[in-house]
Amino acid sequence: MINFNFLKYRKIYYFLSTILFAGSIVSLVVFGLKAGIDLTGGSILEIEFEAERPANSITREKLSGLDLGEFSVQPAGEKGMILRMKELSEEEHQKVLEQLKEYQIKELRFESIGPTISSELRRKTKSVIILATLAIALYITVAFGKVARPINSWQLGVISLFSLLHDILIPLGILAIFGHFYGAQFTIPVIVALLTILGYSINNTVVTFDRIRENASRKDLADFGQVVNDSLNQTLGRQLGTSLTTLFPLIFIFFLGGETLKYFSLVLIFGIICGVYSSLFLVAPILFDWIKRKKII
């Protein structure tokens, strides 16, 4: 049986999380998130060069004569290239292809989303986010409805919400970094990944708190620190086991899956890592410190 003194090193966890949390905020402020065309409207063209892929600057120059709005050129894979442009009509789309014809391109994918559709997608996504957040909040209220002293149910609620924020913000910060260097975008799939993290992470937190409640009702409350440590050690196997089995397939999706699922899986990977980290190293120590400070014990 593993017996790790979780609480002993809690200053280190707090420090690490503070750094990551602050770093994410800085990265979000400095780099910002680049919204995908599914949220803003615009077009995306993925092509593959049969011959050698020309440099980005050459492609840019080739297309400079066309009115494509503010467009970006980004290499993809070995021979591919992704162009992001304003919304294009079919004629404009064909003109773009015509300009690049000499490089023997093959069109892999073209997507053009007009303002009507993107605003509809935005509206739907917004209601999904609001409803999912409400549902999670409701779940927290129900899940922690009954607790025995010295724990207060609202304490558990506040800590859970904080850990959710932690688990969402850090992947977002990482996405912003990837956005700056690799052109990762904030798209509907990314939002879905974030919402999935919400459901997943609250789960881990509930498992931790459930164990603490269970043990607190059985054991002598005089040593709440021991109760917390025991609970964390008991749930350690489950928390690691579950998150690892979920992470394995996601890592394969990230490396082997195509462009569409790349950042979806990236966000999920970091969200799940944060989720298991906060359920093992953050929520219980915070609860411990909170209760200790109030001198309830």
Added chain:
Amino acid sequence: MLQTKKSYIAITTILVLTFFAANFVYPKFLKLLPEVPFKLGLDLQGGTHLIYQADLTNIEEAERGEAMEGLKDVIEKRVNLFGVSEPVVQIQGEKLIVEMAGVIDPAEAIKQIGKTPFLEFREQKENYQEIVEKNKKTLEAGGTEKDLEDPFQPTQLNGRYLKNAAVVFSQVTSLPQISLEFNEEGAKLFEELTAKNVGKSLAIYLDGTPISAPVVQEKISGGKAQITGKFTLQEAKDLARNLNAGALPVPISLISQETVGPILGKISLEKSLKAGFYGFLTVILFMILVYRLPGLIASLALAIYVIFVLSLFKIISVTLTLAGIAGFILSIGMAVDANVLIFSRMREELREGKNFSQSVEEGFKRAWPSIRDGNLTTLLVAAILFSVGTSFIKGFALTLSIGILVSMFSAIAVTRNFLKSFEGTRLEKIKWLW
């Protein structure tokens, strides 16, 4: 012992079910069950998804529904001409959604859908003979059709004056022809045109391409004409239908286009299947290494789980998209969760000195609330995603929910019965296995 016997019966039932489900998923092996293919989304098989906005400003409020229906009919007719399997044309408010799988040339499809078949009659230019001679020479000199000059010039008569088009058969050659009937105005134009061109040829053009150029024998009144071209019966039928369909009842504009080439679709499918396969293998490896015999049981349960989910996808005909496959792969990891919870609890009970059957029973009982609650949160989020989401979100939420529901079944029915079947065997005594 009675318990063990019961679990043997349950296991046998599960294995038989799995056998049939596996055959259903992969029918090439034994061909016991009818072959049902997986339904793949456009992003995996390649295809075009178009959204058109209909301009209904000139249509009365009450007649808008009807106008959209009419529009749908016309578009449907045109889409059907591409010969893609199961094209979808849907009305969504004032929008029309067209989905075609595996269209080779989406640009051409877009052109065909948005166009009005344009029929026109052209007469010979002044210097008709000269141009024909010149064209002949160009061709002899190795020129292509592009270099030729059209010897005909447009007239006022075109498809706008058409009342009806039908397929008839020539009494002489019994080949299919198109008979045209003009409206009053068209009939008058046609009469004038034929009167002017007796002895000359009058060409019939469709979308800028000459179809036939019969020589006018005499003035034709009454507004009836025939197009004799080299039509197959199908071509003649399609043409007549297109001519009758004529202009779209309301103007439309393309507001969104999503085209995935068949190559990319295939690559995406292969890539995601590969990711799923390796993910599955790693999970199994991990489970066996960490949980030993129970891990092996869980792996078996996981394999059964995958087979059941895949056959469910076929039975309820879930359209698999990239998002859907992602949801499914994610659910593989989550499906193991229930097993991990049961085994962790079981180990604890064994360590506390309980005997095997007590530990299985207790471990299961104690893990169940966590399994239920844990899956509930994910299901809750998935349900919300499914009810209000966009198509990507829906695909993901659907397969994830199916996966979670089946995983609960596999934890209750499969893992539990497998574990119980070890009760009273020699294996249960070997502590390091558990």
